[in-house]
Amino acid sequence: MEKKPFTKLTHLLDFLEFSLENRGLIWDRPRFPLLVPQRMAMKMEKNNPECPIFLQFVPLIKEKETIEGFSCEPVQDPIFRLAPKILQKYEGRSLLLTTKACAMHCRYCFRQNFSYETETIGFSKELDLIRNNPRLHEVILSGGDPLSLKNTSLIPLLKELEEIKHIQYIRFHTRTLISNPERLDDELYNCLSLLQKKVVFVVHVNHPRELDEDLKICFTQLKKIGVELLSQTVLLKGVNDNIAILEKLCFSLFNHGVLPYYLHQLDKVKGAAHFEVPVELGLELIEELRGRLPGYLVPRYVQEIPQRRSKTPVESAFKESLHPLKSF
Numbered sequence: 545m546e547k548k549p550f551t552k553l554t555h556l557l558d559f560l561e562f563s564l565e566n567r568g569l570i571w572d573r574p575r576f577p578l579l580v581p582q583r584m585a586m587k588m589e590k591n592n593p594e595c596p597i598f599l600q601f602v603p604l605i606k607e608k609e610t611i612e613g614f615s616c617e618p619v620q621d622p623i624f625r626l627a628p629k630i631l632q633k634y635e636g637r638s639l640l641l642t643t644k645a646c647a648m649h650c651r652y653c654f655r656q657n658f659s660y661e662t663e664t665i666g667f668s669k670e671l672d673l674i675r676n677n678p679r680l681h682e683v684i685l686s687g688g689d690p691l692s693l694k695n696t697s698l699i700p701l702l703k704e705l706e707e708i709k710h711i712q713y714i715r716f717h718t719r720t721l722i723s724n725p726e727r728l729d730d731e732l733y734n735c736l737s738l739l740q741k742k743v744v745f746v747v748h749v750n751h752p753r754e755l756d757e758d759l760k761i762c763f764t765q766l767k768k769i770g771v772e773l774l775s776q777t778v779l780l781k782g783v784n785d786n787i788a789i790l791e792k793l794c795f796s797l798f799n800h801g802v803l804p805y806y807l808h809q810l811d812k813v814k815g816a817a818h819f820e821v822p823v824e825l826g827l828e829l830i831e832e833l834r835g836r837l838p839g840y841l842v843p844r845y846v847q848e849i850p851q852r853r854s855k856t857p858v859e860s861a862f863k864e865s866l867h868p869l870k871s872f
C-alpha cells in the first residue's frame with residue numbers, strides 16, 4: 545500500500561470500492577483540493593458515502609451550492625494581522641501562522657480559502673513583535689498545521705521562542721498527529737522534551753474512530769515529557785451531531801490522555817453549509833452531555849463571531865441573537 549496521501553479522487557474511490565451510483569454524489573473538481581492521508585482512508589467504510597470519516601474529507605456535490613450567510617472569509621481574522629504571519633487577536637497571546645500546509649484537507653475548514661501571507665521565509669518580523677511585547681505570555685502555533693513544518697524550520701522556531709523570557713507557554717493547534725502519529729519523530733520529541741516552557745497540544749478530533757492505539761502511544765509519549773493535551777472538535781452534521789458519538793468521543797479522548805476542551809459551532813464557510821448543525825440542537829446535545837459526563841469531560845461549546853477578540857459561548861451568542869443588545 546502506498547504511503548502517500550490520496551490526492552486523486554478516482555484512486556480514493558477505487559480504494560473505497562465505490563459504486564457508480566455513489567460516485568455520482570462526489571464533486572470531482574472541488575475548489576479545495578482533495579488531500580486524504582492513507583491512515584484516514586483506512587478508517588473509512590467501503591462504499592459508504594455517509595461514513596463519518598469519509599464525509600470530513602471527500603468533496604460532495606453539495607459543496608457547489610451557494611447558501612446565503614456562507615462566505616469565503618467567515619471568521620475575518622485578517623483584521624487582527626500585525627505582520628504577514630502573526631495575528632494579535634487575544635489578550636496576552638499571539639497566534640503565529642506557521643504554514644499554509646496541512647496533512648489533510650477537511651471539507652468544513654474555514655481556512656479553505658486561506659489568503660494569509662505565509663510564504664515569506666522565516667519568522668524574524670513576527671519574533672521581533674513577540675520579543676518586544678512583554679504583555680504576551682503565550683504563543684499559539686497555528687496555520688494550516690504547525691506540524692506540517694519540517695523540523696529544520698520548526699525546531700529553530702521553538703528554540704527562538706524558548707529564549708523569550710516573558711513567553712511561558714507554547715501551544716500547538718494541530719490535527720497532523722491524527723493522520724500521522726509518526727510526525728512526532730525522535731528529533732522533534734527531543735526538542736520538545738528540552739523546552740523549559742510549558743507546551744500544550746490542542747489536537748483536533750471529530751469522531752471517536754479517529755483515535756486508536758498508535759495515537760495512545762504518541763499521546764502517552766507527549767505526556768511523559770509534560771505536554772498538556774487538550775482537544776477541539778467541530779460539531780458536524782452527519783459526523784458527530786449525535787449524543788452517543790459525542791459521549792463516546794469525550795470518554796475516548798480522556799482514555800487517550802486528552803481533555804475535551806472546545807466543541808466548535810461550524811464557521812460559515814462557503815461550501816460547508818451541509819455540515820451545519822442548528823444551534824438549538826447543539827445546545828441540547830451539550831445539555832445531554834452534562835447529564836452523562838463528569839463536568840471535567842464536557843467541552844465548552846463555542847463559536848467565532850467575526851471581529852470579536854475571543855470565542856463566544858454559543859449559549860450567550862444564542863441569547864444575544866434573540867435579544868440583540870441595544871446601542872445608545
Ligand code: SF4
Pocket residue numbers: 645646647648649650653654655687688689719720748
Ligand atoms: S487547518 Fe485543520 S481543519 Fe483546516 S484543513 Fe487543516 S487540518 Fe483540517
